[in-house]
Amino acid sequence: MASSCSSLSFTAISSYPQKPSSSSPRIKLPFTSHLSFSKSSSSFLHSHQTLFTTHSRKLPRPNGAHFLVLGCGRKAEPLRIMISGAPASGKGTQCELITKKYGLVHIAAGDLLRAEIAAGSENGKQAKEYMDKGQLVPDEIVVTMVKERLNGPDSQEKGWLLDGYPRSSSQSIALKEFGFQPDLFILLEVPEEILVERVVGRRLDPVTGKIYHLKYSPPETEEIAARLAQRFDDTDEKACKIAFAHSPSKCGSSSLNV
Numbered sequence: 001m002a003s004s005c006s007s008l009s010f011t012a013i014s015s016y017p018q019k020p021s022s023s024s025p026r027i028k029l030p031f032t033s034h035l036s037f038s039k040s041s042s043s044f045l046h047s048h049q050t051l052f053t054t055h056s057r058k059l060p061r062p063n064g065a066h067f068l069v070l071g072c073g074r075k076a077e078p079l080r081i082m083i084s085g086a087p088a089s090g091k092g093t094q095c096e097l098i099t100k101k102y103g104l105v106h107i108a109a110g111d112l113l114r115a116e117i118a119a120g121s122e123n124g125k126q127a128k129e130y131m132d133k134g135q136l137v138p139d140e141i142v143v144t145m146v147k148e149r150l151n152g153p154d155s156q157e158k159g160w161l162l163d164g165y166p167r168s169s170s171q172s173i174a175l176k177e178f179g180f181q182p183d184l185f186i187l188l189e190v191p192e193e194i195l196v197e198r199v200v201g202r203r204l205d206p207v208t209g210k211i212y213h214l215k216y217s218p219p220e221t222e223e224i225a226a227r228l229a230q231r232f233d234d235t236d237e238k239a240c241k242i243a244f245a246h247s248p249s250k251c252g253s254s255s256l257n258v
């Protein structure tokens with residue numbers, strides 16, 4: 001079973017141009033041989049991203065998008081990672097890159113729940129009622145489901161990237177009680193205004209499945225532009241909930257003009 005981290009260190013990767021100060025020197029992560037967050041890392045970092053340490057356990061106040069990486073000081077074999085981030089924070093992209101690069105099993109709580117629904121199981125039926133209302137599915141269902149998946153032979157052998165779990169302290173405690181502890185915790189921090197802009201401008205090409213952004217990654221041709229659609233879950237309500245994360249009651253059924 002997973003051994004626990006003896007020490008924790010915080011590191012952050014800014015996705016905005018930012019020079020490491022003298023008090024935040026470049027560092028080597030505990031897993032440089034295994035998990036390299038260096039500028040030369042082909043896909044994980046963009047050319048303008050830098051890696052620096054924070055010397056505090058407090059999150060730096062974000063003035064831009066951040067990855068916050070919390071790691072433990074030992075080499076992990078196989079690697080176990082938890083990742084968390086708001087909708088449109090780029091979690092899907094990062095999960096794809098990380099699992100591909102490190103050969104981990106991607107375990108997304110939302111996907112597990114959707115699979116239960118598709119299988120027509122009793123858990124799936126119950127979960128659907130909560131998911132349809134945009135509420136968290138009760139722990140009795142989610143914790144067991146995630147635990148079983150983490151215990152699967154492939155996860156045990158290759159390591160895992162757990163996505164969308166935990167979403168509450170009780171879920172976190174439950175997993176810890178079962179002996180599952182991550183070697184790294186990655187938090188994708190993106191300012192709310194950027195999240196809203198991403199949700200509002202994101203478009204899906206229904207023919208190729210490719211995702212575009214009207215401003216940042218526009219379609220190559222007029223033909224593609226004409227068939228682009230909004231992703232089904234990129235709703236005004238979602239954008240509004242991001243914009244008013246601290247007072248979601250402001251988001252009624254009306255549209256948000258951004």
Ligand SMILES: Nc1ncnc2c1ncn2[C@@H]1O[C@H](COP(=O)(O)OP(=O)(O)O)[C@@H](O)[C@H]1O
Nearest residue numbers: 109110111130131134135136137142164165167
């Ligand atoms: N850890 C979890 N605990 C409880 N419910 C969850 C959890 N993860 C996902 N869900 C349920 O599944 C739904 C879809 O989750 P997900 O695919 O991660 O998409 P989203 O990012 O829009 O929440 C959530 O709205 C919630 O109802």
